[in-house]
Amino acid sequence: xxxIELYSVTKIYDExxxxxxxxxxxxLQIDKGEFTAIVGPSGSGKTTLxxxxxxxxxxxxxxxxxxxxxxxxxxxxxxINFRLHHIGFVFQAYNLIPVFTAKENVExxxxxxxxxxxxxxxxxxDFLDAVGLKDRINNFPTELSGGQQQRVAVARALASxxxxxxxxxxxxxxxxxxAESLLDLMEKLNKEHxxxxxxxxxxEKVIRRAHRVIQLRDGKIEKDVLMN
Amino acid sequence: MTTYIKLAWRNLWRNKKRTLIAAASVFFAVIxxxxxxxxxxxxxxxxxxxxxxxxxxxxQIHGKDFWEKRSLEESMLFDEAVMHKLKxxxxxxxxxxxxETYSLISFGIVSRVVQxxxxxxxxxxxxxxxxDKITDGSYLNENSKGILLAEGLAKLLNVxxxxxxxxYGQGFHGISxxxxxxxxxxxxxxxxxxNKSFTYLSLTFAQEHFSAFDRITSLSILLNDANEIxxxxxxxxxxxxxxxxxxDWAELSPELVQSIxxxxxxxxxxxxxxxxxxxxxxxxxxxxxxxxxVKEFGILISIGMKKWKLALVTTLETIFISFIGVTxxxxxxxxxxxxxxxxxxPLTGETADAILEWGxxxxxxxxxxSGMYFAQIWTVFAIAILSAFYPINFIRRLKPSVAxxx
Numbered sequence: 001x002x003x004i005e006l007y008s009v010t011k012i013y014d015e016x017x018x019x020x021x022x023x024x025x026x027x028l029q030i031d032k033g034e035f036t037a038i039v040g041p042s043g044s045g046k047t048t049l050x051x052x053x054x055x056x057x058x059x060x061x062x063x064x065x066x067x068x069x070x071x072x073x074x075x076x077x078x079x080i081n082f083r084l085h086h087i088g089f090v091f092q093a094y095n096l097i098p099v100f101t102a103k104e105n106v107e108x109x110x111x112x113x114x115x116x117x118x119x120x121x122x123x124x125x126d127f128l129d130a131v132g133l134k135d136r137i138n139n140f141p142t143e144l145s146g147g148q149q150q151r152v153a154v155a156r157a158l159a160s161x162x163x164x165x166x167x168x169x170x171x172x173x174x175x176x177x178x179a180e181s182l183l184d185l186m187e188k189l190n191k192e193h194x195x196x197x198x199x200x201x202x203x204e205k206v207i208r209r210a211h212r213v214i215q216l217r218d219g220k221i222e223k224d225v226l227m228n
Numbered sequence: 229m230t231t232y233i234k235l236a237w238r239n240l241w242r243n244k245k246r247t248l249i250a251a252a253s254v255f256f257a258v259i260x261x262x263x264x265x266x267x268x269x270x271x272x273x274x275x276x277x278x279x280x281x282x283x284x285x286x287x288q289i290h291g292k293d294f295w296e297k298r299s300l301e302e303s304m305l306f307d308e309a310v311m312h313k314l315k316x317x318x319x320x321x322x323x324x325x326x327x328e329t330y331s332l333i334s335f336g337i338v339s340r341v342v343q344x345x346x347x348x349x350x351x352x353x354x355x356x357x358x359x360d361k362i363t364d365g366s367y368l369n370e371n372s373k374g375i376l377l378a379e380g381l382a383k384l385l386n387v388x389x390x391x392x393x394x395x396y397g398q399g400f401h402g403i404s405x406x407x408x409x410x411x412x413x414x415x416x417x418x419x420x421x422x423n424k425s426f427t428y429l430s431l432t433f434a435q436e437h438f439s440a441f442d443r444i445t446s447l448s449i450l451l452n453d454a455n456e457i458x459x460x461x462x463x464x465x466x467x468x469x470x471x472x473x474x475x476d477w478a479e480l481s482p483e484l485v486q487s488i489x490x491x492x493x494x495x496x497x498x499x500x501x502x503x504x505x506x507x508x509x510x511x512x513x514x515x516x517x518x519x520x521x522v523k524e525f526g527i528l529i530s531i532g533m534k535k536w537k538l539a540l541v542t543t544l545e546t547i548f549i550s551f552i553g554v555t556x557x558x559x560x561x562x563x564x565x566x567x568x569x570x571x572x573x574p575l576t577g578e579t580a581d582a583i584l585e586w587g588x589x590x591x592x593x594x595x596x597x598s599g600m601y602f603a604q605i606w607t608v609f610a611i612a613i614l615s616a617f618y619p620i621n622f623i624r625r626l627k628p629s630v631a632x633x634x
Binding site: 051054056057076077080081083084085087089091095097098099100104107108109111112113156160 | 231533632
C-alpha cells in the first residue's frame, strides 16, 4: 500500500543569487511499513526531500501525495494540521520542550490534537513504557541522557498516532550503545506495529538496519536499493 | 489553556537572569514614572494651595460684576449670620471677608495708586500668615485706625512706621474718602507687584473710610479639600442669588492654570521620553528572547503546533514578565510615594533662599492620587504588552524549514 508518492518533484531555492536545485525531478514511492534510509553526502538534498515529504517546504514543481492526499496544494495551516495528524518527527538534537517533563512532552502533541486529559495521560505513560522510560516519566530532559531523550522523542512522535515517522539523523548525537538501543526500539515498533520509519542519515548503523536505502546525489536519486 | 500557561510560565524561568532583567526594567519604569508624575502633581497642588492660601482662597464670592469692574459699587452686604451658616459645611475651613478698592496714597510730594484691602486681621492671619510678613512695626487688630504698607511701597514713599500718609479716593456711591492715617506696620511680599502696591486696613476702618458700612467686596473661602470645590459651589448657591458671582481659584487665577498646563505639557513630554526608553528596554529583551528561540519555534511548528498557539505562549510570557514587573513596581512604589508625600524633599542653598523669598517653602512636594497611580501602572503595562507584537509578527512570518536550520 503506497503511503508516500512523489511525482517529478523539484525544489529550487532561488533566494540566493545563483538558484540552487536541491531536489531535481524526483519520483519516489514509499509503502506503508517501510524502514527506509535516505542517504547521501551533505548537500545531496536529503533534508530538502524530508522537508517536502513532511510539508515543511513546498515543491517548486511536481506533486506529493501522502496517504492518498495531495499535499502540494495545501496552505500553511493545512500543512501544520497535516503534520500534526500524519507525521511523527524525531530530530537529531532530540528537541524536546526543555521545561516539560518526559510525560508532559509526550502529552503535549496530544494536547495539540485536542485529546482529553485523561486519555493523554494514559497514552503518554503507555508510550513511555513502550520506549522503556516508565520510571523516568517525571524527569525533565536535562535529567535524561541523550539516548533517553531520543527515546522520549520517539514516544512523542508515536503519541500522535502518525502515518509515518520522519527521523532526521536520529543517532547522530548518540553513543553507539544508545544508538543501537534506539534502533532496536524503532525496528521493534516497525515490526510489531507496522510503523513506517524514514531516516535521513549518514550513520552506518542505521543504513545496515534499513530495509531500503535511497541514495541521493545532487538532488537526484542515485540508487534505490532494497536490503535483505 | 492550562498547559499553554504552564509552558509560558516555565519558559520564563529557563533563563532567570534575562526574565529578571526584563521584569526589572518594567519594575523601575513603574517606579520612575510614578515618582515623576507624583512630583509634578505635588508641585501643581502645592502651587495651587500656596496661591489659594496666599490670597485668592479656593472660592470667592463677589457682588455681580465686581471681578470685572473692581468698583465698590459692586460690593455686597456682609451678613455675619450667613457666614456662620456657611461654616457649618464641613469642607469649609475658613471664610475671609474683604473690602478691596484702589486709592491714591501720598506722603510728602510722592503719590501712588495702591490697592487697599480691608481685612479681618485675625482671620486673615490665620490663612495668609500676614502677621509673619511684618518687617517693622506691628500688625493690625480689629479696631486699628492705622495702615499696613508693603515694604516696596514704603520705600517709594520714603515712609517709616509712625509717619502718617494721606489716603485719598472715592468711597461707596462716589462719596469722597480722604484721611490722614498713621503707618503702623510694614509688610514684605515676595512678589514685586504686591510689594509695590499693597496696603491693609482693618475691615471696620476700611468700611468707615470708604463709607461702605457693613459692605464687603469679597468672601474668600478656604476648603480642606480642593476636590470639593464643585460641591461647595453648589452649596453656596443656596445662600447667594444671581446678584452674586461665585468663582473658583481657576477662574480667579487663569495665569496659574495656564502655567500649570504649560508645565504639565512639558512634564508629559518628559514622561513620554521615559516611556520610550522603557519601551526600548523591554522590546530589546523580547527581541533577544525571540532570536534565541528561532529553532525551537521551528520545531514546535513542525510537529504541528499552530502558529497562533505559539504566539499565544509568547504573548503569555510577555504578559507574565510585565505583570511581575508592574506588580512589584506598584507595590514597592506605594511606601516610597507615601514617604515622599509626607516628607517632601527639602531644598537648600541659593535655590531654597530664592523660593523662600517668594513666600513658598523650599521643598519638592509630592502627591499621590489613585487615578494617577493606576494610570501610570496601566500605561507601563500597556507599553510592555505592546512588545508582544514583535514575537507574534515574527512567528507569523516564520518558515519552519528555515527555522529548523537555526
